[in-house]
Amino acid sequence: MSEQVAIIGIGVVPLQPTTPRYSFKEMVFEAAQKAYADAGISFDEIDSFVTCAEDFNEGISIFDEYTPDQLGCRQKPMHTLTQDGLHGIADALMQIRAGVAEIVVVEAHSKASNILTPDWLLDYALDPIYTRPLGFTPHALAAMDMQAFTHQTGITPSQCAEVVIKNRLNARDNPLAAYAVESNRTSVEASPYFSFPLHEEELARAADGCVVVVVANETTASKAAKRPAWILGTGFANDSPTIESRRWGHAEYARLAAQSAFRQAGIKTAHEIDFFEVDDTYAYKELQHLIALGLYAEPIEAGRAIESGATRRDGRTPVNVSGGALGMGLPLEAHGLYRIVELVLQLRGQAGERQLSRAKIGVAQSWRGVPTTSGAVVILGAEPPRG
Amino acid sequence: MAKRRVAVIGAGMTRFMHRALETPKELAWHAAHAALTSSQLKLKQIDCVVLGTAPDAFDGVHMKSEYLADGCGGWGKPFLRCYVGGGTGVYAVAQAYFQVASGIFDTALVVCEEKMSSCQPHPQAAFLTIFDPITEQPLKPNLLWIFALEQTRYMETYGITIEEIARVAVKNKRNALNHPAAQLSAELTVEDVLASEIMAWPVHRLMVSPTSDGAAAIVIAAEEVARRVSDKPIWIQGIGWSLDSAYWTNRDLAYPEYVEKAAWMAYQMAGVKEPRKEIHIAEPYDPFAYKELHHLEGLQLAPKGEAPRLLADGVFERDGDLPVTPSGGLLGVGNPIAAAGMMKICELFWQMRGEAGKRQLPGKPERGVAQAWGDLMQVGTVVVMGTEKPD
Numbered sequence: 001m002s003e004q005v006a007i008i009g010i011g012v013v014p015l016q017p018t019t020p021r022y023s024f025k026e027m028v029f030e031a032a033q034k035a036y037a038d039a040g041i042s043f044d045e046i047d048s049f050v051t052c053a054e055d056f057n058e059g060i061s062i063f064d065e066y067t068p069d070q071l072g073c074r075q076k077p078m079h080t081l082t083q084d085g086l087h088g089i090a091d092a093l094m095q096i097r098a099g100v101a102e103i104v105v106v107e108a109h110s111k112a113s114n115i116l117t118p119d120w121l122l123d124y125a126l127d128p129i130y131t132r133p134l135g136f137t138p139h140a141l142a143a144m145d146m147q148a149f150t151h152q153t154g155i156t157p158s159q160c161a162e163v164v165i166k167n168r169l170n171a172r173d174n175p176l177a178a179y180a181v182e183s184n185r186t187s188v189e190a191s192p193y194f195s196f197p198l199h200e201e202e203l204a205r206a207a208d209g210c211v212v213v214v215v216a217n218e219t220t221a222s223k224a225a226k227r228p229a230w231i232l233g234t235g236f237a238n239d240s241p242t243i244e245s246r247r248w249g250h251a252e253y254a255r256l257a258a259q260s261a262f263r264q265a266g267i268k269t270a271h272e273i274d275f276f277e278v279d280d281t282y283a284y285k286e287l288q289h290l291i292a293l294g295l296y297a298e299p300i301e302a303g304r305a306i307e308s309g310a311t312r313r314d315g316r317t318p319v320n321v322s323g324g325a326l327g328m329g330l331p332l333e334a335h336g337l338y339r340i341v342e343l344v345l346q347l348r349g350q351a352g353e354r355q356l357s358r359a360k361i362g363v364a365q366s367w368r369g370v371p372t373t374s375g376a377v378v379i380l381g382a383e384p385p386r387g
Numbered sequence: 388m389a390k391r392r393v394a395v396i397g398a399g400m401t402r403f404m405h406r407a408l409e410t411p412k413e414l415a416w417h418a419a420h421a422a423l424t425s426s427q428l429k430l431k432q433i434d435c436v437v438l439g440t441a442p443d444a445f446d447g448v449h450m451k452s453e454y455l456a457d458g459c460g461g462w463g464k465p466f467l468r469c470y471v472g473g474g475t476g477v478y479a480v481a482q483a484y485f486q487v488a489s490g491i492f493d494t495a496l497v498v499c500e501e502k503m504s505s506c507q508p509h510p511q512a513a514f515l516t517i518f519d520p521i522t523e524q525p526l527k528p529n530l531l532w533i534f535a536l537e538q539t540r541y542m543e544t545y546g547i548t549i550e551e552i553a554r555v556a557v558k559n560k561r562n563a564l565n566h567p568a569a570q571l572s573a574e575l576t577v578e579d580v581l582a583s584e585i586m587a588w589p590v591h592r593l594m595v596s597p598t599s600d601g602a603a604a605i606v607i608a609a610e611e612v613a614r615r616v617s618d619k620p621i622w623i624q625g626i627g628w629s630l631d632s633a634y635w636t637n638r639d640l641a642y643p644e645y646v647e648k649a650a651w652m653a654y655q656m657a658g659v660k661e662p663r664k665e666i667h668i669a670e671p672y673d674p675f676a677y678k679e680l681h682h683l684e685g686l687q688l689a690p691k692g693e694a695p696r697l698l699a700d701g702v703f704e705r706d707g708d709l710p711v712t713p714s715g716g717l718l719g720v721g722n723p724i725a726a727a728g729m730m731k732i733c734e735l736f737w738q739m740r741g742e743a744g745k746r747q748l749p750g751k752p753e754r755g756v757a758q759a760w761g762d763l764m765q766v767g768t769v770v771v772m773g774t775e776k777p778d
Contacts, residue, residue, distance in 0.1 A: 077630070093489070097489035124447065238456045238465075257465075
């Protein structure tokens with residue numbers, strides 16, 4: 001049996017729409033200090049470090065240059081992934097299982113408020129030869145995908161809008177959330193179309209923040225100061241990046257990532273999982289991702305579930321109790337790690353007013369946003385995996 | 388659980404060139420396809436794909452990994468991009484190593500691609516954006532300046548002459564004459580190198596690697612698969628990487644401590660105690676002529692400040708005691724950043740399999756080290772490979 005791996009410490013900077021008094025380095029330093037204290041370790045005990053970041057989002061080329069000092073990893077193994085934070089957790093697990101490291105730190109942050117023209121920047125993510133010259137906003141890809149999704153599943157745009165209301169409401173009990181504003185069906189559906197059929201209110205807004213996660217092997221985890229959150233499974237996958245050849249309306253990347261995470265965890269169906277933190281960059285994505293995770297026998301049930309309240313905090317399968325990206329804000333590559341933070345707090349019983357009565361196994365899922373088809377899944381449990 | 392043994396079972400690359408007609412995706416595809424063909428595996432037998440590519444600013448594509456994914460074969464399967472600046476090409480092998488050694492995956496395709504020519508008028512401009520935006524960028528530094536600083540410090544500390552440095556360019560460009568993928572191979576003399584224009588004193592034009600387009604790839608596999616599909620697997624014996632502080636101005640540039648840390652991490656894993664005796668072939672990173680010497684010292688293959696003397700004595704020639712950069716390196720083959728590091732891994736693979744054609748070294752090299760370097764004179768990445776299966 002493979003060695004068990006757990007999260008033994010987390011450090012978080014609360015999400016904020018803008019952080020004029022912080023540099024990204026100061027945010028990382030703060031989150032790192034909190035994480036190391038939470039894990040009860042000193043920075044010099046850490047073997048390896050991973051930062052998830054993209055050059056263009058940072059405004060600096062070769063961004064890994066600026067990662068070591070504030071994390072305390074000068075002259076240590078450190079590398080970046082241009083991926084979501086959940087890929088970083090999978091990376092840490094693989095380093096530990098391969099015997100390369102015993103304690104690995106994963107960091108991701110967002111200084112999205114520094115990006116003056118985010119949509120213009122996003123244009124540069126389109127294929128420069130075949131797609132970019134068409135001159136459309138990449139958000140239109142999400143709108144087209146939502147069209148295909150509602151058409152194929154029978155889920156209505158109003159049901160998608162319900163996701164916004166639920167997640168914003170959840171965020172009101174989360175002190176880490178940046179956008180815990182009240183919303184109702186009218187306010188969402190009366191907001192202007194950003195790109196038909198997507199309403200402006202159905203887009204998660206960018207936020208600044210940082211998360212540092214300490215991942216450790218079994219021996220270290222069993223001596224940890226706080227109750228470890230065991231990593232039961234990880235998975236990551238891409239669908240086709242080329243827009244002409246991807247499967248519209250369907251989150252294939254999430255399905256593949258979940259498949260591998262479930263297999264590692266020895267979990268047969270999504271019903272064995274107590275609560276979900278999934279990507280909701282656009283409201284419909286939450287439903288699409290839950291379907292990809294295999295939570296429903298028929299896709300249309302996802303629409304019924306949001307309407308009936310089954311995914312509310314007091315529902316049968318709570319989804320995005322943290323408030324998700326719609327309620328908390330969308331922190332670039334740190335998105336997945338904020339999902340991890342909620343999982344860890346819930347598993348430890350430290351989620352305050354949001355605490356779920358049943359929280360033994362939770363799933364975090366992330367997506368890298370338009371125009372990508374890149375996603376990752378991490379399953380955490382309060383108990384070590386079954387042999 | 389004991390970690391699994393991992394071997395390289397295939398390698399391939401495109402020609403390195405000044406300006407490729409192929410799109411970045413096509414370059415990646417050519418290299419990936421060549422590596423797969425060499426490994427005799429099909430894409431569907433590959434469990435995960437690892438991409439290494441350096442700044443997005445060259446290709447001019449945001450989230451470049453996502454764009455390149457299908458070119459690398461990374462769709463419908465686990466795919467990620469690792470990134471440590473110029474050190475990426477060798478680091479990507481370490482990334483793929485632990486992905487397979489962990490038991491999560493059995494096979495991995497590792498692709499490194501760079502298309503620098505998209506950056507107009509010259510990719511050097513993109514390098515301005517690697518500096519600290521507050522304290523350094525306003526000075527409008529460029530790479531040639533900071534490496535001229537480092538070269539000067541290296542020469543000054545150990546009393547090294549410019550002629551000794553120029554020999555590296557002569558050797559590597561000559562070695563590249565036999566590399567079919569080479570961009571800048573040449574038969575030169577030390578005088579030719581020193582007669583080329585000074586870019587930033589003391590760096591002459593012929594001591595600098597070119598900007599290039601190209602891609603290189605390998606296939607790695609866990610022992611069970613490697614044994615089944617390959618009769619000559621080349622084992623990954625050790626990996627190491629180390630990143631120094633971003634405050635490069637506070638560092639003594641005479642010696643790369645971070646390379647030493649990375650090297651010992653890899654040597655320890657490989658069970659190498661005396662690198663100078665146990666390493667048969669070295670492919671250190673040579674984007675500038677002095678860097679090869681600097682890195683050989685960091686790699687513990689020469690005492691501090693003495694690499695130039697060993698070079699002059701012929702130790703690092705093809706027929707010397709320790710052949711260094713038999714591929715022709717970045718100076719001779721070319722420098723499509725991440726792909727250049729991967730080209731060095733390919734060279735070790737071919738040399739140890741006896742498949743290096745006209746470049747084949749005499750004797751039978753059994754263990755080699757490849758190293759890459761990058762960022763603000765800051766990161767060292769090291770891979771030790773050999774014909775002998777690790778313990």
